[in-house]
Amino acid sequence: MATPGRALPQPTPETQFFWDGTKANELLLQRCDECSKVYFPPRPFCPVCASRNVSVTKASGKGVLYSYVIHHRPVPGFTPPYAIAVVELAEGPRMMTNIVECEQTPEALVLDMPVEVVFEPQTDTITLPLFRPASTTTAKG
Amino acid sequence: MPHNTVAVVGAAETTKLGVITDLSQIGLHADAALNAMAECGLKPKDIDGIACAANETPVNLAHYLGITPTWIDGTSVGGCSFMIHVRHAAAAIESGLAKTILITHGESGKSRIGNPMRSVHPQSLNGQFEQPFGPMGPPSMFTIPALRYMKTYGVTVEQIAQVAVVQREWASKNPRATFRNLITTDDVLNSRMIAYPFRLLMCCLVTDGGGALILTSAERAKDFPTKPVYILGTGESVETPLVSQMEDFTSSRAFRVAGPTAFKEAGIAHKDVDHLMIYDAFAHLPIYGLEDLGFLPKGEAAAFIAGRNTAPGGSLPLNTNGGGLSYMHSGMYGMYALQESVRQMRGTAAAQIDGAKISVCHGVGGMFAASGTIIFSNQAP
Numbered sequence: 001m002a003t004p005g006r007a008l009p010q011p012t013p014e015t016q017f018f019w020d021g022t023k024a025n026e027l028l029l030q031r032c033d034e035c036s037k038v039y040f041p042p043r044p045f046c047p048v049c050a051s052r053n054v055s056v057t058k059a060s061g062k063g064v065l066y067s068y069v070i071h072h073r074p075v076p077g078f079t080p081p082y083a084i085a086v087v088e089l090a091e092g093p094r095m096m097t098n099i100v101e102c103e104q105t106p107e108a109l110v111l112d113m114p115v116e117v118v119f120e121p122q123t124d125t126i127t128l129p130l131f132r133p134a135s136t137t138t139a140k141g
Numbered sequence: 142m143p144h145n146t147v148a149v150v151g152a153a154e155t156t157k158l159g160v161i162t163d164l165s166q167i168g169l170h171a172d173a174a175l176n177a178m179a180e181c182g183l184k185p186k187d188i189d190g191i192a193c194a195a196n197e198t199p200v201n202l203a204h205y206l207g208i209t210p211t212w213i214d215g216t217s218v219g220g221c222s223f224m225i226h227v228r229h230a231a232a233a234i235e236s237g238l239a240k241t242i243l244i245t246h247g248e249s250g251k252s253r254i255g256n257p258m259r260s261v262h263p264q265s266l267n268g269q270f271e272q273p274f275g276p277m278g279p280p281s282m283f284t285i286p287a288l289r290y291m292k293t294y295g296v297t298v299e300q301i302a303q304v305a306v307v308q309r310e311w312a313s314k315n316p317r318a319t320f321r322n323l324i325t326t327d328d329v330l331n332s333r334m335i336a337y338p339f340r341l342l343m344c345c346l347v348t349d350g351g352g353a354l355i356l357t358s359a360e361r362a363k364d365f366p367t368k369p370v371y372i373l374g375t376g377e378s379v380e381t382p383l384v385s386q387m388e389d390f391t392s393s394r395a396f397r398v399a400g401p402t403a404f405k406e407a408g409i410a411h412k413d414v415d416h417l418m419i420y421d422a423f424a425h426l427p428i429y430g431l432e433d434l435g436f437l438p439k440g441e442a443a444a445f446i447a448g449r450n451t452a453p454g455g456s457l458p459l460n461t462n463g464g465g466l467s468y469m470h471s472g473m474y475g476m477y478a479l480q481e482s483v484r485q486m487r488g489t490a491a492a493q494i495d496g497a498k499i500s501v502c503h504g505v506g507g508m509f510a511a512s513g514t515i516i517f518s519n520q521a522p
Contacts, residue, residue: 006273006275007261007263007268007272007273008263008273009263009264009268009269009270009272009273010263010264010268010269011264011269012264012269015269041266041269041270041383041386066289066390067285067286067287067288067289067390068285068288069281069284069285069287069288069336069337069338069339070334070336070337071275071276071277071281071335071336072333072334072335072336072337073277073280073281073335073336075275075276075277077275078275081334081337082275084274084275084276084281084282084285084336085274086285086385086390094385094386095270095385096270096271096274096276096285096383096385097274098274098275106337106338111288111289111292112292122273128273128274
């Protein structure tokens with residue numbers, strides 16, 4: 001499961017909830033209580049209206065493949081070629097990720113294809129949110 | 142803001158470009174600065190403002206060059222920092238904070254002497270929300286928006302490859318360009334894959350070098366031995382340190398702020414532009430730049446370049462030094478784009494555009510993180 005050598009995040013007070021969420025297999029975003037904006041990455045105020053009244057909200061984990069590159073150079077923790085992708089979540093925000101359970105080819109990685117989050121533990125404290133092609137009714141093997 | 146009241150009176154690159162093993166990074170700054178001071182007859186005591194970026198600060202350079210400044214600028218937002226230095230310097234001269242400002246750049250990008258590799262801190266936003274997914278520097282990040290652009294506008298990788306082909310034509314005319322042999326679209330498409338859809342020849346060089354600019358008031362510029370190049374308009378902006386968080390993957394918000402701000406200040410129309418530099422760390426950047434600066438409607442720039450409109454003999458000469466793709470790219474390329482604009486306005490470029498009177502020089506910093514635009518003219522106010 002873990003990919004040795006991969007760069008890992010170190011949570012800060014503002015982002016700890018997000019990484020606690022992925023560890024519990026939940027993808028957590030924030031929503032402004034005043035203007036309703038749903039945003040990412042985490043911060044304790046709304047980037048649109050500056051309100052400090054914001055709430056954590058659980059994302060559906062569904063989205064679409066928005067853009068990507070297929071990297072062909074060696075990086076610790078990765079076996080090239082591998083896609084570095086951006087997904088657009090159903091709730092609106094975009095996030096960088098990797099697409100797993102999928103050939104890392106232009107033919108398999110089609111823009112706007114539905115994807116869903118999978119949680120990949122890296123250490124005792126860090127679990128990364130990755131995405132795979134969305135299953136229809138049953139989980140794919 | 143300044144409009145034709147400030148001029149470039151000194152402009153020079155390092156004596157050598159390419160692989161430079163006998164100077165450290167601060168030495169490259171100094172070599173360029175001494176060349177610029179020599180061509181306009183200035184000594185350190187004549188300079189009262191200094192700007193530079195990245196890990197050589199104004200403190201380092203003021204000390205190293207023997208300058209006692211009344212104004213400094215250490216704005217460091219990537220490769221367009223120098224466009225922004227020019228903007229800030231023009232405002233400083235206009236408002237009397239300094240009379241004669243030196244902007245220096247040196248970068249041991251290839252040999253990495255006195256230029257340690259930078260790392261991404263794991264507590265930063267980049268370190269938490271991008272680095273864990275395997276990017277390694279600009280080739281794997283700056284390129285991420287491109288597939289979305291291509292799908293949105295039906296642009297092909299063959300068209301984007303044409304950017305590199307056309308710029309090599311310009312480089313072939315420039316004795317100081319790193320790569321001068323002509324290339325074909327097939328050469329680009331057969332070069333090594335770096336980060337699909339980007340192949341090696343769609344990515345910038347990695348070299349050593351530097352450059353320096355000296356600015357003073359347009360009034361004082363008349364007394365210098367060099368031909369003054371006037372600053373007509375300037376713009377700057379930033380968007381996000383995270384390429385994944387760009388508002389629009391088909392367009393740069395920082396470009397859309399900096400560019401039009403400079404055009405408005407200059408009071409010119411696009412048809413008035415004789416020469417254009419758009420920072421090309423990767424082949425898609427001139428496409429984004431042409432559209433975000435308003436030269437073309439969205440989605441049309443790739444066909445415009447492939448149609449040879451920016452090539453030698455075309456209506457809008459673009460990146461006439463060969464650009465970051467073929468001329469040189471030490472990591473922060475903006476200084477070299479500015480140098481080519483100044484050469485074109487002085488009439489001293491290797492591939493000189495006959496009769497050029499207005500040059501637009503547009504820079505990017507980070508991965509679409511920042512932008513600066515400078516519009517130059519050689520026409521006295």
